[in-house]
Amino acid sequence: MTKITTKQKSKIKEKYSYGYALEMYKPFKYEEEKFNLKLEKDVYYIVRFDGKDMTKDYKINKEPINEEFFKTMKETFYSFCSSKKNIIFAYSFSDEISILIKGPKNSTIEEARIEKILSLYAGELSILFFKNAQNNRLNTTKNNVFDARIIQTSSIYEYFISRQAFAIDKFIMQLKGKFNIDYKLHTSNKVLKELEKKGIKYNEFPAEYRYGLIYNSKEKLESFEFQAQPLKLKKLLN
Numbered sequence: 001m002t003k004i005t006t007k008q009k010s011k012i013k014e015k016y017s018y019g020y021a022l023e024m025y026k027p028f029k030y031e032e033e034k035f036n037l038k039l040e041k042d043v044y045y046i047v048r049f050d051g052k053d054m055t056k057d058y059k060i061n062k063e064p065i066n067e068e069f070f071k072t073m074k075e076t077f078y079s080f081c082s083s084k085k086n087i088i089f090a091y092s093f094s095d096e097i098s099i100l101i102k103g104p105k106n107s108t109i110e111e112a113r114i115e116k117i118l119s120l121y122a123g124e125l126s127i128l129f130f131k132n133a134q135n136n137r138l139n140t141t142k143n144n145v146f147d148a149r150i151i152q153t154s155s156i157y158e159y160f161i162s163r164q165a166f167a168i169d170k171f172i173m174q175l176k177g178k179f180n181i182d183y184k185l186h187t188s189n190k191v192l193k194e195l196e197k198k199g200i201k202y203n204e205f206p207a208e209y210r211y212g213l214i215y216n217s218k219e220k221l222e223s224f225e226f227q228a229q230p231l232k233l234k235k236l237l238n
């Protein structure tokens, strides 16, 4: 509950001054603190951004990939990640991006404020996406924005494997649509077998379509299947 104290009441007489404004706002400052969560020092966090309605808005009939959209997301992903020193590793597929960050050494600094990080980053991604979409002549019909959520987990390796599992499944299921494969088949093994029968070579699709995009601050990386190369992934996460 926000109550006006006697001290404030006396301050009201001094209206209007900065001191007056501060005094009047004081109880709300306390209310603000309730949501002012901070990143803990040296702790790992994953922030995931998701484009609102983008998969639906940029789907082209039975095409598994909308090339202009893919290009726009790719440019957005790399320029966003490379502009931030605190991103250790990042992964993107379709309209989502996950970044791995670490809480700053000094938890009282502004960069430790979770509300601030999530809103600024999501805002920045939305603007970058819009600019890149314009450059690529991607037909944007509405304001495409990203939401952001944060998790703190010790299972970082498993997290990225699980997000990639969604990516792999999504691409394979879209191939199923494109090549008229029985919609009831729902595992990759079964769909790949059917594709093979039709003479379609799954491995010849670009790796970034099949496995998503990877960012690491130290080196430029080719997309790869995380579960097939666990040591490589583990090294990148450290």
Ligand SMILES: [Mg+2]
Pocket: 050, 051, 052, 053, 054, 055, 095
């Ligand atoms: Mg989405």
